[in-house]
Amino acid sequence: MTTGDLETRRRDAESLTHASPRLSARAGARLSRFLVAKSLAETLFVVALVAHFSYAHFNPRLRGSLDAADAREIAGWVADADRPAAQPEVELYLDGQFVARRRADAARADVLEARRAASAEHGFVFQTPPLLPGEHEARVFAVHEGADLERKALVEIGKPMRFQVAEGR
Amino acid sequence: MSGSVGQLGDAESRALAAWEIASVAASVVVAAWGVLALGGVSRLWLAVPVGLAVALMIYSHGGRGESLRDLGWRFDNFGRALVALAPMMLASMVVLAACGWLWFGGRFSLFGGRGGSTLAGYAVWGVVWGLLQQYALQGFINRRAQIIFGAGWRSILLTALVFALLHLPNPWLAAATFLAGLGWAHAYQRAPNLFALALSHAVLTWALISTVPAAALEGLRVGFKYFG
Numbered sequence: 001m002t003t004g005d006l007e008t009r010r011r012d013a014e015s016l017t018h019a020s021p022r023l024s025a026r027a028g029a030r031l032s033r034f035l036v037a038k039s040l041a042e043t044l045f046v047v048a049l050v051a052h053f054s055y056a057h058f059n060p061r062l063r064g065s066l067d068a069a070d071a072r073e074i075a076g077w078v079a080d081a082d083r084p085a086a087q088p089e090v091e092l093y094l095d096g097q098f099v100a101r102r103r104a105d106a107a108r109a110d111v112l113e114a115r116r117a118a119s120a121e122h123g124f125v126f127q128t129p130p131l132l133p134g135e136h137e138a139r140v141f142a143v144h145e146g147a148d149l150e151r152k153a154l155v156e157i158g159k160p161m162r163f164q165v166a167e168g169r
Numbered sequence: 170m171s172g173s174v175g176q177l178g179d180a181e182s183r184a185l186a187a188w189e190i191a192s193v194a195a196s197v198v199v200a201a202w203g204v205l206a207l208g209g210v211s212r213l214w215l216a217v218p219v220g221l222a223v224a225l226m227i228y229s230h231g232g233r234g235e236s237l238r239d240l241g242w243r244f245d246n247f248g249r250a251l252v253a254l255a256p257m258m259l260a261s262m263v264v265l266a267a268c269g270w271l272w273f274g275g276r277f278s279l280f281g282g283r284g285g286s287t288l289a290g291y292a293v294w295g296v297v298w299g300l301l302q303q304y305a306l307q308g309f310i311n312r313r314a315q316i317i318f319g320a321g322w323r324s325i326l327l328t329a330l331v332f333a334l335l336h337l338p339n340p341w342l343a344a345a346t347f348l349a350g351l352g353w354a355h356a357y358q359r360a361p362n363l364f365a366l367a368l369s370h371a372v373l374t375w376a377l378i379s380t381v382p383a384a385a386l387e388g389l390r391v392g393f394k395y396f397g
Contacts, residue, residue: 023177023233024175024176024177025177026175027232028182028185030232031189031228031229035185038192038221038224039195042199042218045217049207049214052207
């Protein structure tokens with residue numbers, strides 16, 4: 001083993017001794033404060049990330065209503081306050097099962113009169129499919145495309161509506 | 170305070186080192202599970218947790234008086250570090266080749282990794298990425314683990330465990346990184362040299378992706394991206 005090798009090994013040993021340098025109390029307190037600040041900054045960052053994600057993917061500016069549901073049809077309207085001219089797609093679910101999808105482009109003069117959309121063509125009407133007699137639940141969701149176009153989210157329109165289908169229909 | 174006047178006691182020093190390891194690991198978790206899941210296509214969000222982790226490591230090195238040389242940014246022990254790494258690398262490559270041959274039919278794909286399809290592209294990507302990972306893993310976590318447990322198998326085990334846990338939920342990659350992490354942490358404690366470790370990291374990653382099909386490794390994806 002050469003003198004150079006011995007010197008390198010001595011320096012390595014020194015480096016490893018340095019793996020456990022004793023911190024002064026003041027440096028330890030500063031490092032602790034830094035760790036607390038980093039934790040807070042990261043927590044705020046995660047909150048901002050979640051808020052950004054929620055806004056981008058679960059558009060809170062979608063407005064609409066499920067107005068009617070019976071054995072013949074299910075109807076309502078939907079509009080995006082951020083994009084008043086857009087006609088969102090809507091999906092109908094009956095008793096938790098997907099039934100149909102269509103664009104909300106049916107005329108609804110009352111929606112225009114109430115200034116909830118840029119035009120009257122924001123309504124939707126689904127023909128109710130044949131159902132067994134008894135009570136059923138209808139739910140309608142607007143399809144919201146995320147800002148990054150990577151994800152789509154379903155945003156429920158209005159509240160679920162229950163309706164009865166009579167015998168013999 | 171149980172140490173001498175003006176110094177942290179052993180228990181406090183260990184607790185602080187553990188907190189530092191946890192904090193850097195938390196940044197990686199935020200990046201791999203939070204940003205990649207919620208940040209959409211913009212990778213700029215990654216700059217926040219990565220920047221905070223790097224800031225902590227630099228601040229901590231300064232506070233503890235660690236020099237670049239202490240951390241392993243040096244060349245004088247490069248050869249000795251390679252010698253320390255050689256047995257582990259040879260064994261790993263033989264095991265990987267055997268696994269690739271026996272389980273996956275020996276359909277080796279030599280240049281199918283990231284950094285393009287050329288050997289030079291892969292080499293640059295592999296060494297740079299390896300250097301960054303080895304700096305965080307050995308230059309920071311291994312050294313803090315030594316503050317907690319001292320040099321030896323316990324700090325080596327902790328370093329490898331942290332490395333493997335950060336590769337979850339990819340089970341095969343977590344297992345591979347645990348084994349490789351043991352070897353790297355052991356070699357670092359014998360001859361701290363980040364350049365040799367980066368080279369080893371690049372070579373072993375290349376061996377892994379060349380011998381084991383991407384489907385079995387889920388494309389080396391970790392965190393939320395593992396699920397597609």
